[in-house]
Amino acid sequence: MKIAILTIGDELLNGDLADTNTIAISRQLIENALPVREASTIGDSAVDIAAALRRLAESHDAVIATGGLGPTEDDRTAKAAAMAFERSYSLNDKALLQIRARFQEWQREMHPRNEKQAMLPGRSTVIANNIGTAPGFHLQHKQADLYFLPGVPREMLTMLNEYVVPSLLQRFPDPPMRCQRTLGVFGLPEPTVESRINRNVLPEGVELAFNVEFPVVQVKLRSKGEDAQRLVDRAELAARKALGHYVFGIDNDTLAGSTARLLSTAGLTISLAESCTGGLIAQLLTDQPGASAFLERSIVSYANSAKTDCLKVEQDILDRYGAVSPECAEAMANGVRSAARTDISLAVTGIAGPDGGTADKPVGTVYLAMISPQGKRVERFNFSGNREQVRLRTACTALDWLRRQAMAQLSGGILENEA
Amino acid sequence: MKIAILTIGDELLNGDLADTNTIAISRQLIENALPVREASTIGDSAVDIAAALRRLAESHDAVIATGGLGPTEDDRTAKAAAMAFERSYSLNDKALLQIRARFQEWQREMHPRNEKQAMLPGRSTVIANNIGTAPGFHLQHKQADLYFLPGVPREMLTMLNEYVVPSLLQRFPDPPMRCQRTLGVFGLPEPTVESRINRNVLPEGVELAFNVEFPVVQVKLRSKGEDAQRLVDRAELAARKALGHYVFGIDNDTLAGSTARLLSTAGLTISLAESCTGGLIAQLLTDQPGASAFLERSIVSYANSAKTDCLKVEQDILDRYGAVSPECAEAMANGVRSAARTDISLAVTGIAGPDGGTADKPVGTVYLAMISPQGKRVERFNFSGNREQVRLRTACTALDWLRRQAMAQLSGGILENEA
CATH class of the missing domain: 3.30.70.2860 (Alpha-Beta Plaits)
Known part of the structure; x- marks a missing residue:
């Protein structure tokens, strides 16, 4: 069983619009054990569309095409399909009735232009569109079933689920488990x-x-x-x-999601002190609904004044070791934990770049410190990559420390870092 | 001039990963007046990749392929290219040197598996990858130039701009203006x-x-x-x-980037107090290199205890008006500004959902407060959408307030909200 997707439209090739239909279709199909073998995108030229349809119909059992069914001049998919498979291109009465019904339902007058949307290749079965004006159609050529759907994602997806998937499952009744x-x-x-x-x-x-x-x-x-x-x-x-x-x-678990779930389950509260991540750790955790169950605060102490003021980091530590140091990380974690009175506190300080690196502490140097009832943990990391990558890797490492701490709590022991 | 894109990987067809490379490539090409005629996606099968390469090379002047250059067994693009164009498939010394150099730079040991990434089709030109381990390559077949890039978007885009676009412009020196x-x-x-x-x-x-x-x-x-x-x-x-x-x-300006640039230019310092955005505003601003010039701190006061403790919001305000109220937003902004001693402070508090809404304050209710030398501004918003959308719209509105404030400062007056 070989299935191809063809998405049609100049806007998909000139950088204006990202194609989201291919992944939406393949997700629906894979859930029904119908794998996609190839996906192609082509512009609005009728000749190019016809050539792509012929090619895909020759080498696949089914082709799902989207786009180019609108009322405007540059919507040429139906005409191209007629060309490709040597059919007539003529007014389909059933399609026209459906379009009229749609406008009546909306209590809007039908523009004469919309009649064009009822022009279909001969020997097509109309696929009803109960949301928009563009009917889809289904035709057979040799061994291949070809389905044509509008490009509007919501209309496309409804018609895919209501017509195309059942039709494919009828043709391939026993897709491999x-x-x-x-x-x-x-x-x-x-x-x-x-x-x-x-x-x-x-x-x-x-x-x-x-x-x-x-x-x-x-x-x-x-x-x-x-x-x-x-x-x-x-x-x-x-x-x-x-x-x-x-x-x-x-499957769909994210590191932040798993961490949040474990912290909630373990009933642990946390506080954060973020320097180089600038709020990223808190943002990832608060993306999760219910984060207020465990996150008390995060202090984004970007300036040194914020570190001494909100986190009670002693000026002496900043002077002697610098803001990017294990001493400062630990002081930040201690500071936020005493004020927030949480079970755990975690602090990060580092150099995300592109500037600010030195020979001793190049860009990517990051210190993490975590304080919990089990004690403290302070580590240095040397992350590679650009600013965005250093920040993301730092934030994910912090989440991972919290996740493992929550797991240890739940299992009643302390997990080793090495699995 | 006919250009095709070929994206390679099972994950792009089985619903796991949306293809973002096609639109990223077509955007870069169109900016250089190089239009894309077709885009295709194929899985990891070497036979399918080879067939797609042959087909696209026959009908196009240039093919840009991405993906399948990794160190693992299911990365088969280089081998498939060798098959497609009847070349040898052998260790390329130049490519191997580049991979070794990358690991040396990262001060990491090279895994023997990474040697596979230096196996290229005969008569290929290596395209340097200065970010990751996978070198790209360029080969010619009849009239067609074929460029092979890794699938990792950042590496792909850098190599596209540094090598592929200049190479295409050399071949097609006078694209239509x-x-x-x-x-x-x-x-x-x-x-x-x-x-x-x-x-x-x-x-x-x-x-x-x-x-x-x-x-x-x-x-x-x-x-x-x-x-x-x-x-x-x-x-x-x-x-x-x-x-x-x-x-x-x-063009490539982002709202956060423009805001950061204006704040720096105006020489303004800011502090933030974030409740429902949970660090998102600070994260967006600190994504910009040089954010330390203007951001002093952001207090992510997720719990009420954080609001009273770090921001000196009076318990009475929380009791009488609640945490989601104009009074609380203003108190948060005042609190962070007095402590941080910045020119401007901005606070947000609201209900991002999915839970927590009431009849008076449904999900999407958000208060923003900004204090500056020009005075205070407090507003209520009723944003629609899911948690992610409410948070993003809140953060962007906050950035926009800061941006307009910086513009007003630079132009010596106060801008009207309405343009």
Whole structure:
């Protein structure tokens, strides 16, 4: 079963509009075990559209095309489909009735221009559009089913779910059982993740893939057939054994989301003191609904005056060791914890760049300090990358410390940093 | 001149990852008057990649491929290119040196697996990657130039600008004159922006398009021919006249970037007190290098105890009016300004949702307060949308207040809110 997507429109190629239909369609299809083999984008030229349709129809069992069904002159998909498959291009009465009904429902007069939207290739089945004016259509050419939908995401998606997916499932009634799981990993570089989970530790019949969504590494486990679910469950266990607590979650879990959930579950309260991350740690945590259950405050102490004033960092520490030092990080963490009276406090100070680096403390030098009832932890990091990357890696490392601390609390012990 | 983009990776077809490279590449190319004719996406199968490369090379003058250059087994682009164009697939010494240099620079040991990234098709020119480990490469097949770049957006974009665009401009030295300018607009809904700039106010020969990058509206002005630059300059003037100070910048300017630049130029210092935005305002400002010139601190006072303790908000205000009230917003702004001794202070408090709304103060209720030497400003907003949208709109409104305040300072007067 080979399925292709074709998105149509000059605006998708000239930088005006990002194509969001391809991922929306592939997500719907994969949920129905219908994998996409290729996606293409082409402009509004009827000749180019016709050539792309012919090519995809020759090499695929199904083609889902979106866009170019509007009332304006540069909407040429129906005409191109007629050209491509040598059909007539003529007024489809059923389509016209649907368009008229839409305008009547809206109590608006139908512009003569909209009649063009009822011009379809011969031997097409109309796909109803219950939201907008552009009807879709479905035609067959040799072994291929071709579905044409409008480009407006909401209309497209409704018609995909109401017509295209059922039609595909009717044609391919027994799509192979599939199961996929994504493990989110933080704190190990991709090659290390890969060498820890080689195919040997996984059961036969499980595909393995890696993906980096900086700074997170994703491990993807996939299987087909009747045993898919069971095999993926076993593979997840094996992968978790190989990666230990570097795995922070599965599928749609984010590092911030997992951290927030664990802090809430453990009933821990936290306070933050952020210098180089400038509010990023707090922002990531407060993106999660319910963050007020655990976050008391974050002091973004960008200037030294803010460090001495809000965090009670002694001027002497700043003078002797500088703001980017283990001493300052620890003093910041102590300062915010005493004032906020939280279970845990965490502080970061560092040099995100592009300026401010020295020989001793180049750009990417970051100190983290965490104080908890179990004691203190202070560490230096040398992160690579640009300002954005240094800040993001610092924030994620801070989240990971908090996550592991909450896990330790929940499991009644202190976790080792190494899994 | 026919240019195609090929993005490679299973994750782009199985719903895991939205392809952002196609639009990023087409934007860069169109700015250089290099239009894209087709974009395709294919999975990790070497046979499929090779077939797609052959097809695109036959029908285009240039192909820009991204993805599949990583160190793992499912990265197969270089091998597929060798297959497609019947080249050897062998270790490229220059590429290997570059990878080694990268690891040396990072002071990290090179994983043996990374050597695979130096395996390239014969007769390739290495495209240096000064950020990551994956070198790109350039090869010629018949009339076509093929460029292979990593899929990581930042690495891809740097290599595109440093190597691919100059190479294309060398091959196509006289692309038709084109000029495009994007105006960033904040604070007006799209239909209002559209009705303020109708085509009548623009000179003949200038195309107009609108785009929303929430919560910013972009106005795009384009022209072709010898007069392109002059016409777009005139159109920009007309558009600015119609939109006034709602325009915060052009082309790659962001609202946070423009605000930061103006604050620095005006020599103003600021402090923030953030409740519902949870650090987002500070994070957006500190994303900008040099933010320490103007940002003294931001107090993320998520809990009421943080408001009374760090911001000296009186318990009485919290009891009588609640934390989400104009009184509390003003007290927060006063509190942070007295402690930080900055020119300006800005405070936000509100209900981002999904929970916490009441009949009087539904989700989306937000108060902003700003104190400056010119006086105070306190306003209530009722933002629509989900948690993320309410937070982002709140943060952008705060940035916009600061931006306009800095502009007023620079122009020696106080700007009206209405342009």
